[in-house]
Amino acid sequence: MLILLNLRQRNIVTLLLERRQFVSVNELSTIHHVSKRSIRYDLEKIEYYVEKKGAKLLHERLQGVRLVVSNDDFKPKYEESNYNKHLSPTERKDAILKYLFEKGQPISSNKFAQLLFVTRRTIVEDLKEVEKWLIHRNLALDYVQNKGFVINGPEQVYRQSYVEVASQQHGLxxxxxxxxxxxxxxxxxxxxxxxxxxxxxxxxxxxxxxxxxxxxxxxxxxxxxxxxxxxxxxxxxxxxxxxxxxxxxxxxxxxxxxxxxxxxxxxxxxxxxxxxxGAKMLSPDPSNQSLENASFSRHVKNFIQEVSFQIGVDLTKDNDLYQGLLVHLRPAIHRLKYNLHLVNPLKNEISNQYPDVVEVVNNSLHILEEAFEINFNTDEQAYIALHIGSSIERQVDLDDYKIKVLLVCGSGMGTSQLLKTRLERYFHEIEIEDTYPLYDITESYLQEKKIDWVISTIPTKQFSVPTIKVGPFLPKEDRDKISSLMNIQREKVTSDVSVGPVLGEILTPELVSWDIEASDWMDAIKLAVNLLIKEKKVTQEYLDAIMQLFDKHGPYMVIDKGIAMPHAKPSDGVNSLGISFIKLKNPIAFGHSASDPISIVICLASTNAKIHLNALRQLTKLLKSESNLEDIIKSDKSTFLKLIDKVSSL
Incomplete structure (x- = not known):
């Protein structure tokens, strides 16, 4: 069977030949702007193709793929007349653009048909897509009589678009x-x-x-x-x-x-x-203390503070985030001011990994856009979201997620102590709740103590939680058994933290109050926090912490016109994730000149830096426009609860 490689597959072969080492599927997907599934399909064809040429494609699950050739002179020969027959419409569009930019002279539709081995009618359709692409970039596809098609437009835009085409096809x-x-x-x-x-x-x-x-x-x-x-x-x-x-x-x-x-x-x-x-330096020096740099630094800090308020997580003390944004934003601002477009190969992956963060960043970028008179495009937005997402990841310490274990031993206290010591030595995530006789264990006890696993040295019945039988000396086969279950637990914890519950699971009817009268801002905050205290989501310590933050920072919790979101750290008395919502009967001044008076007070209590983001994103959708906000203020509690149910499904 004749195997023909398309343009992308040929580029993958070339890259593997140049690297002479393992390249991950993820990197190939990023370079070529396609899914990992598409890359795996490409690799299947490449593997068959190179084997026919005397080479071999090695696969390693964690490292990726590597092309092994018998000699350094290995150079696959492609049949140009055949390969071009298998280009997709998108690949033909990219090929036409590359021909036009590199040639710089008119090329006829017949010539394109010969180059790409398709009919002239197909080329005519392809040229329509090429023209759309060019118009979007303020360039024109002009026809020169008896000669063909040529790209015209401002020289600066021409060159920028040329770079864009080339970098999308090959990577910088x-x-x-x-x-x-x-x-x-x-x-x-x-x-x-x-x-x-x-x-x-x-x-x-x-x-x-x-x-x-x-x-x-x-x-x-x-x-x-x-x-x-x-x-x-x-x-x-x-x-x-x-x-x-x-x-x-x-x-x-x-x-x-x-x-x-x-x-x-x-x-x-x-x-x-x-x-x-517009280029990132390898060793930037952010220590310049000129007035211009002091102003730049202030705007970056204001942006971080705004993002912190929006997500309910204090990122202002993360110096890695601050320095990272300083280094990234200086060249980014120059790029944006002079329309030097930088293709972000990770844009789609960042949007998939951090959808809530991308939305918060987009809502907060007005601070930088107004300060520097620029508009961030989606590629630059994604890079900034990556910085914020990384900072949030640093706030989440997965070691705080202990696995509560109940030990069952049939050979006395000495055996149980030995097993406990060995478990704690090998598995830091495990927290031994207690050692219990088998006959005393009940389902109600497991639920009350929030037990995750039962580990036993004797045969037991199956409980509602995983039950693992081990030897008192915890031999290697038992450790492997626990490690396997531990990996599943880690994946679950990471997934739970990454996704988080929907708004309707957190903002329940008992945490919503309507047309409440408050005497001043302090009273309004107390009313919102007390809803959480009543449901045992937080302790009195949480209210005290919010008041101390207000005394120190002023009305930090005012996040938008008419909306305040008081919150403190998870360590300030948070028992479990919760959000309360109060609609005040009469708006109250919080001392924020731009956003007073406040009609809605939302109290956020989160157990970590990420778990609330999904719900907060959905709440933001409800409140993000003035018209939505006015409609909510004019509505009643039952209508608002219906809106919560609706947005929770998005």
């Missing part, structure tokens, strides 16, 4: 090796020039940023040679000259001119400067 790390605008030798000259200048000037940037800069310069050379020069307003260029990156860009430009014997316009220095400004 492999970008310079995959393009045909210049020869391999010319790419090597550019790479050497950039590397030498960056090193000599001690301006070290991350590898993907350096590869992006190399490709940018390659496009610059290609376009300048063909008479396509870029312009930059004089005022903007003069402003960029104030940055130290401009001198780095100038030296790179002069070195490139010498190596290629080519005159490059001064405006190109400006765009190289922008790339350097």
């Amino acid at each position: 790390n492999d970008l310079p090796k995959k393009l045909t605008v210049l020869s391999d030798h010319e790419f090597e000259l550019i790479n050497n020039s950039v590397t030498e200048k960056l090193n000599s000037l001690n301006h070290r940037i991350i590898n993907s940023a350096k590869n992006g800069l190399v490709f940018h310069i390659a496009i610059t050379i290609h376009r300048v040679k063909n008479g396509n020069e870029i312009n930059m307003p004089i005022q903007e260029l003069e402003s960029l000259k104030k940055n130290p990156e401009f001198m780095v860009a100038k030296q790179i430009k002069e070195d490139i001119e010498m190596r290629f014997e080519l005159a490059i316009p001064e405006a190109e220095i400006g765009y190289i400067t922008l790339h350097l400004l």
Whole structure:
């Protein structure tokens, strides 16, 4: 049977040949912007293909795949005339864009039909999709009579879109090796020039940023040679000259001119400067104490504080988050100001892993957007959500999730103590609740003490919780048995913490009060917390902690116009997850000039940094617009409870 590889599969083979080590399915999925299932299908075809060529594809469950070849000269030969017949519509669209950008000259529909081995009618349909893609980026697909189709538009946008097409097909790390605008030798000259200048000037940037800069310069050379020069307003260029990156860009430009014997316009220095400004440094120095940096730092802290209020978790003390955002946002702001689009290969995965965090970040980014006069695109939003999600993960200590175990021993206290000691030595998550005679154990006792497992040295009946029979010396086979069950428990804990209950499971009718009269803000907070105290969700200590926070930080809990969400730390007297909701009969001032008066008080009590996020996201959906808020204020408790049921299913 003849096996033909499509473009993506060929690129995977090339990558595996270059790496000569294991590459994970997840990384391949990220690079090529497809699901892991698609990659596994690709690997099945690749495995059969390379075996026919005398090579072997190794699979390791934890490491991924590796291509093993019999000699270093192994180079798969592809039948171009056959491979192109198997491109999908999306792959044909990408191929057409790549041809158009690299050629820079009109290409006829008949030529595309020959290149891609499809009918001219198919190409006409593909070109419609190409045109939609270009229009979305303010470019045009023009037809030159008797010659064909060509891309036209502002030179800066043209180049940015060219980079976008190439990076989506190949990934930034492999970008310079995959393009045909210049020869391999010319790419090597550019790479050497950039590397030498960056090193000599001690301006070290991350590898993907350096590869992006190399490709940018390659496009610059290609376009300048063909008479396509870029312009930059004089005022903007003069402003960029104030940055130290401009001198780095100038030296790179002069070195490139010498190596290629080519005159490059001064405006190109400006765009190289922008790339350097938009690149992450390998060793950034956030200690600069200039007034500008002090202002920048303040806006970042305000953003973190806003996110903290929105999610009910204090992230303001996480210095790793603060420093990480400082390092990320400086180049990101330059990218956004000058429309240097950065493709985020993890965007979909971040959205799937942290949907609640992405929503909170999007609701809070107005602080940075207003401060720096920019608009965050979805790729940049996802990167920031990753920083916030990582911070939340750091707040959640899974070691706090102890597995409560009841021991049953039939050989006396000495045996039970030996078993207890060995269990605690090998399994830190286990917390021994007690040692009990078998005949005294009842289901009511297990439920009352919240027992997770029963571990016994003698045969027992089956209880409602897992029951494990072990030897008193806890031999290896028994430890393996417990480890297996422990792994299942860890996965369950992680899943429970990641997903969390829906709003209707937490905000129950007894925790909702309507048209309540309060004398002042203190009284309003007490009324909201008392609902949780009554249901034994929190203790009096929680109310005291909230009041202390108010005294220290002011009306920190006011999260939006008309809404306050008082909360404290899990360690401040939280027994179990709970949310109370009070709609005040008469709005009350909390001392927040922008959002007073307050009509709704939501008290959040969470046992950790993540478990409440799903419910909070659903509550935010109810309250996120002024019209929704006004409708809720005008409604009654029964109507509100119906809304909770509805949003809990989303």
